[in-house]
Amino acid sequence: MKYILLGLFALTSFSTSLKAQAQQSSAAPVVDPNAPYMKDKHIPSFSITSVDGKEITNKDISNKYRYTCIIIFSPDCSHCEHEATELDKNTDKFKNVLFIWDSYRDMDAIKKFANKYNLAGQPNVIIGRDAAFTIPTFFRPRMTPFVALYDKGNIVRVWDQGVEPNELMKIIQGN
Numbered sequence: 001m002k003y004i005l006l007g008l009f010a011l012t013s014f015s016t017s018l019k020a021q022a023q024q025s026s027a028a029p030v031v032d033p034n035a036p037y038m039k040d041k042h043i044p045s046f047s048i049t050s051v052d053g054k055e056i057t058n059k060d061i062s063n064k065y066r067y068t069c070i071i072i073f074s075p076d077c078s079h080c081e082h083e084a085t086e087l088d089k090n091t092d093k094f095k096n097v098l099f100i101w102d103s104y105r106d107m108d109a110i111k112k113f114a115n116k117y118n119l120a121g122q123p124n125v126i127i128g129r130d131a132a133f134t135i136p137t138f139f140r141p142r143m144t145p146f147v148a149l150y151d152k153g154n155i156v157r158v159w160d161q162g163v164e165p166n167e168l169m170k171i172i173q174g175n
Contacts, residue, residue: 031160035140037148041155043068044138048102050128051111051120065098065124067172068153072102072136072146075113083145083162084117090165091122097172101127102135 037044047057061068073080087099101119103110107129114120114127130136139146145162148155149171156171 032140036138037155043150043153044135046130046134047132048126048128048130050126051114056126061098065096066152067097068100068150069097070100070135070148072139072141072144074103074144075105075109077144079162080145086165088118093169097124099125102130104133104136
């Protein structure tokens, strides 16, 4: 009986320890507190080669859009695919937002992603590759999709694990 009680106590202690570790790791911040965007609240300098071969820089961003939403993604990331699917379903709600989809992957994979999720050819979407890696260096994401929203060039909020369209809409309509 003594050994059974000791065994149950050990099992309970072990499972409590695992639960505490899981909660601690899931609560750990994903955002790098030393990332440059934490100090510089403006859109970073960048140069992206878009899927149609054009070089686009931060200086080329049109003032016709009040908001700019930068999304760092990977074409083979299931969360990025979800992000693209949800935003594609809601494109009519984001006419005043310029979306910049940036990836480090090869251009063929980015083109396939752009075509699959109807991003190529959208007037308010730039999708391409930042060969100099300036956008990821500025934000230092630890996972994708990483989303940063700007209002007239000033940072509003970042999401280190993507954003649902409804949450993005609430912020845009609230400003």
